[in-house]
Amino acid sequence: MQTLKARVRAGRLVLDEPTRLPEGTEIELTTTERGDDLDAQERAALHTALADAWQSATRGETKPAKQLATKLRKRA
Numbered sequence: 303m304q305t306l307k308a309r310v311r312a313g314r315l316v317l318d319e320p321t322r323l324p325e326g327t328e329i330e331l332t333t334t335e336r337g338d339d340l341d342a343q344e345r346a347a348l349h350t351a352l353a354d355a356w357q358s359a360t361r362g363e364t365k366p367a368k369q370l371a372t373k374l375r376k377r378a
Contacts, residue, residue, distance in 0.1 A: 304321075304323075308331075315331070
């Protein structure tokens with residue numbers, strides 16, 4: 303699969319760079335959305351959780367990734 307980047311100019315999609323797709327190739331386009339679906343309260347909670355996690359990590363309160371992966375596999 304190839305990712306192509308284009309912009310809208312005068313109502314037409316214009317690729318940012320040439321492509322090697324054969325003439326007449328049909329492609330399906332989707333738009334990307336910037337940002338996320340978090341509201342202000344959810345975003346504040348995320349930032350708090352990230353700050354808490356960072357402080358915990360700087361205090362050395364971490365666990366090996368292998369240990370976490372094992373725990374997650376047991377839940378499945």
